[in-house]
Amino acid sequence: MNLATRYLGLALPHPLVVGAGPLTDDADKVRHLEDEGAAALVLRSLYEEDVKGEQMAAFFYSESHGESFAEASSYSPDPERAFGPEEYLDHLRRVKQAVGIPVIASLNGMSLDGWTSSARLLEQAGADAIELNIYHAASDPSIGAADVERQMIQIVREVKREVRIPIAVKLSPLFTAFAHFAHQVDAAGADGMVLFNRFHRVDIDVLELEVIRTLELSDSSDLQRRLRGIAALSGRVRASLAVTGGIHTALDVVKATMAGAHVTQMVSALLRNGPGHLRVVREALLLWMEENEWGSLDEMRGNMSFERIPDPAAYERANFIKLFR
């Protein structure tokens, strides 16, 4: 059985990738993930706010009190190392040192304010690829969908200009014309696309009148939206495709692959079951393929995509008509 795949130009022995999340926060624990067979690791995002926010805040708070009073020229020791991207880069270097598998760094931001140059720093620190997260809440009524999309595409182009390593763009499902936008991303030079971003769950505390944000773990039911997205792109874009969100079992991997995914990223399943779950899923995948007489993942990849299934409407609006009429 051949589980090998290529994602972002990286040759991987199988499609099980550890997605961006707390699992890759600890340089010691990533070794464990590798030992359990992770094909690659995606680190949590370096946020635009990390690049600028904390260092500027620390600068204002510390410097605005220093050199103000005769008895103290400052109120804390000089930091040994600056806040900002360096901390992330150090972590990336440590993870790179700890493991032999590809390490994909993440970059998250939305403005056009110079932060994209951090991509080069990620490359210099040893990232094998970059996952670019450009979610935008688009809550400003003065900015239209076309403006938002234009800005996102510009960010993709800028990041591409900064680096030679491949970049994947992590997409949100919230596009009016998702496939059209994905094609623009593809045309802008993205080497991969990751479907989809999962967002904090937002709730309202009706007594305190506060917004509560939580991040809940996914389950396999989250997969269906991804399947539709991947199936819509498979074979139609140059970029390789990843599914993130809802991959918990070997069957989930099979479905994602059939829709067209090159890799499947796992986070919630590993948080729930531990790193050993990587091995469990891989072994189950092999068993399932054997039982169902599949020789390789390449054979099945995209067989259930829009391009190849006889009735693409099954993924689309007609689906609902059939089901509920």
Add this chain to the structure above:
Amino acid sequence: MSKARCITIDGNEAAASVAFRVSEVIAIYPITPSSTMAELCDEWASRGKTNLWGVVPSVAEMQSEGGAAGAVHGALQAGALSTTFTASQGLLLMIPNMYKIAGELTPFTMHVAARTLATHALSIFGDHSDVMAVRQTGFALLCSSSVQEAHDLAAVAHAASLESRVPFLHFFDGFRTSHEVAKIEEIGDDDLRSLISEDAIAAHRRRALTPDRPVLRGTAQNPDVFFQAREAANGFYDACPGIVERAMAALERRTGRRYALFEYSGHPEAERVVVIMGSGAETTQETVEELAGRGEKVGMLKVRLYRPFSRSAFLKALPRSARGLAVLDRTKEPGSLGDPLYLDVMTALGEARSEGASPFKADPLVVAGRYGLSSKEFTPAMVKSVLDELGKKAPRRHFTIGIVDDVTHTSLAWEASYRTRADDVSTALFYGLGADGTVGANKNSIKIIGQETDQHVQGYFVYDSKKSGAITVSHLRTSPRPIRSTYLVDQARFVACHQFEFTSKIDVLEHAAPGAAFLLNAPGEPGEVWDRLPREMQEQMVEKRIRFFVIDAFALAKRAGMGGRINTIMQTCFFAISGVLPKDKAIADIKKAIEKTYGKRGPEVVRRNCEVVDQALTHMHEVPVPKAASAKHRRPPIVSEEAPDFVRKVSAVMLAGKGDLLPVSAFPVDGTWPLGTAKWEKRNLALEIPVWDTTVCIQCNQCALVCPHAAIRAKVYEPAALSDPPPTFKSTPYKGPEFKGKVYTIQVAPEDCTGCNLCVNVCPAKDRTNPRHKAINMEPQAPLRDAERANYDFFLALPETSRAEIGRLDHKGSQFLEPLFEYSGACSGCGETPYLKLLTQLFGDRLLMANATGCSSIYGGNLPTTPYTTNRDGRGPAWSNSLFEDNAEFGLGFRLALDAHADAARFLVRHLAPRLGDTLPAELLEADQGTDAGITAQRDRVQALRSALKRLEVPEARRLEEIADYLVKKSVWLVGGDGWAYDIGYGGLDHVLAGRWDVNVLVLDTEVYSNTGGQQSKATPLGAAAKFAVAGKPVGKKDLGLLANMYGHVYVARVAFGAKMAQTTQAFLEAEAYPGPSLIIAYSHCIAHGYDMAQGAAQQKLAVDSGVWPLYRFDPRRLVKGEPPMHLDYAEPKARVADYMRNEARFRMVERADPARFKRFLEEAQSAARKRYSVYQQLAGIKVPVDEPQAPAPPPEAPAGDVKP
């Protein structure tokens, strides 16, 4: 001779650089102005820098200067090369060990930034009163007058001490030298090594205490031998001056810089000679050399080695032509025949004369002058005045110079306009705010000029005494000649004002030279700036032919995301206008300096700073100065005309920056100062102030409780009081049943608010239809200022709510009481002051406060204005600061005195009882004063007593009149920070708690030495970075509360107002009511924690919710009821310690530097929070048997320390 590297550093670094390299053990403790030396050594050691022998010195912070002295004494005895740094009171604490170290002939050098000793007042500034207080210890005293000398003579001191075995105290003037930035030639490692004798080090090692060659030291000796043994060391002192001379000569051979024990400058046949040491000697030399150059027969003798005083070297250095000597001391010894240097000079001359060894045909007349106490300016004009006096036929024998003494008439007059030649000296003055970074940029400018040109440079920085909105003035000089001007710039060729508001507050052009360039940061269009300047300023600009440049630096900074940081913008303009460097070179150097200074803060910080530098010059405009002033408006008066006489005549002059002009007669003779002066200083710091929305407010008073500056207040009052209010004054019916029918107002003091946002952040009331809008919301101050000023005045005039009316004196009710602590100079958003304000609200009218030195004593008692105030009856907190280390004992003294007065009063009441009416004596003696009502009733009784006493014509009645007020219960509070309570004052605090005296202790726990710049204390929590714990404190916080609990009879509470205001208030009330010692440990968020203080209350809550900061009250009174004395006021920790720690830069910088170390800290801290809760929970369940009631014993003689009835 080796080629030296030039460096631009301050005096502290100059000395520390040498001390670090020749030491193995460094024991430190922070004290201004020496702290930087300790901080640098700790920082260097933590970064792995080594001494001359390739080893990183061991740096240990101690709990006090006494501890540091003990530690170095031990290290020296064990054969290490050791050093320490201190000043002022710290040096006094070292005296016992200094005698020991000297008595044991121990090679050792300490470095002192000489500072005023606290007498009638504390002063952090420089004079020689501290070093003169140790001249008898047996230490050699070697004095440096400049930054270069602080470097060079530090090396001489270490070398000579090793050779001579006499310990050395190397000193230089606090601030004037310790904080002056100057270009100096560095002593390289090879040069330094060449000065230090390896043989002497080996000898020191051989004298070490070691069990391999055991000896005994520290014996006790008897009358038979002590005297002789003490004299056995004489030879070492006799040899010491010669050894110092040889060390100086060795230094000269390596560096070319020549020093002598006493150095003469001036006319070779001088008749009038000033003898002086310290930074004043530089100014004296500058003046004398100029006068001598003109042919005047004047000279000066600079004293370097003051102890051992070499008579022969002194006499040899003096010119034979001298007819008069003016010996100037920078210290005061009241009651002596003269100050110390004068007495030494007199003795030297007298002895030489009597031995026939005098080099003079006729001994010169010697006069004594005192100058420069507490860094008082000492200028060439003053030097000239002294020389002129010496030239008189009968000069005054004892005088002061630099002040106007119109009481005992000691002072010499001086001609202020006299100046030394300075046509080749560039001078610049910069007025800025601490927060805008002016000083930092100017330090960089001086370094740039120092490093990039052949010019000599000098930077000196003056700060006001506020911690919020502090004004800084930077004094910069550059010159092709060495700069000896150790006084402020008073003729600046360049003046910059970085804050437009200063133009209406300060005379920023007072020291502008004719033709000077004036750079003003002004908002708006350049063409409109002139019209906005006050008339006085316009007149000066016309008269002085000022070249005027403006820039809207704030607009530029804001666009670049730099907030209010305008320093690099203004710095760029300075270089462009002054032309000290070619423009492009200057910009490149500024950027290099930005990289060096802010690189540690991050690349985005550097990028934005560089961006504004690039844009600065295109935004700067030269504005033509019209031929005449045109403004109609003038600067407003410093204080209101309604201010008391003293405030107008004294405080206002100080506020105007002209305190130097006040004569002796303006001041109280003993340091006593009136209360309530801060209210007259309207600082207008806030850009935005809170605005109250009556429709949303739930009347919880939380905003008032958390306000650090008492600038937002609550009142309830009868509707009738609302007659004719100002048009925008707000009120609303009171909502609760307790004040039914009354109206309620929340009012902001618009000109006293600092805009910290704490109140808005704690406000729980939201507009349900628009939760973004709260009951109070920040709005721009300027448009509201006039209306709210009128509203606030009206509010203050409304009747106060009496205590009796307030049903529950909880966190809400307490806020209807008048705060007697207001508008302090504490940091915006300070976490300490809300506790103090609450204290004065609850007990202020019967409160005695002993305040340990630290932040709370500075914002509580630093002139020009102070925040403690009185109520309408004239009662208020009686406040005093004794020292840092003795506060518990000092406060206990209050209690003892109060009790003594009360005992005496009760005795007299009993004695006079038959003549005081039937019931009054018994009522007075048996009054229940456990409640406010009881205290009010007792006050009424005392009033009745006074009336009764008037009718009695017996001496006892007169005595009782004097002390009758002590029949009313007073509340004694011992207040201080964690540096005091956990470290330096712990021994005294422990003793006071161990007794049964009725005192209350409030520890304002910021978990660092905040006032001196954030050094770790034993209160610093695990994993926090602080100075002296750069890598994060490796051990947990001392549990002061638990230690006190163990006594069993101490009331203990840990509080955090941001987490539970009700518990805080309850703890204060219980502590005060408890008739024994009480200890409240109060979480105080602080700028040293590294986050936005507006979030202080929220962070306090997180501290409690995560179990980092437990809340409890341990009340021994519960024992009597058979209840556990410990009551937990917090729940099992639910929040994550990580979330708490990651909010603060003090923890985050550890994570950033060493994630693995931080992770360990985090796990330990999380575990500690869990365990702490478990331990406290178990303690809260402990019950102990209740004693059976016993027959009342006859009243015993009250032993010391017993609870008074």
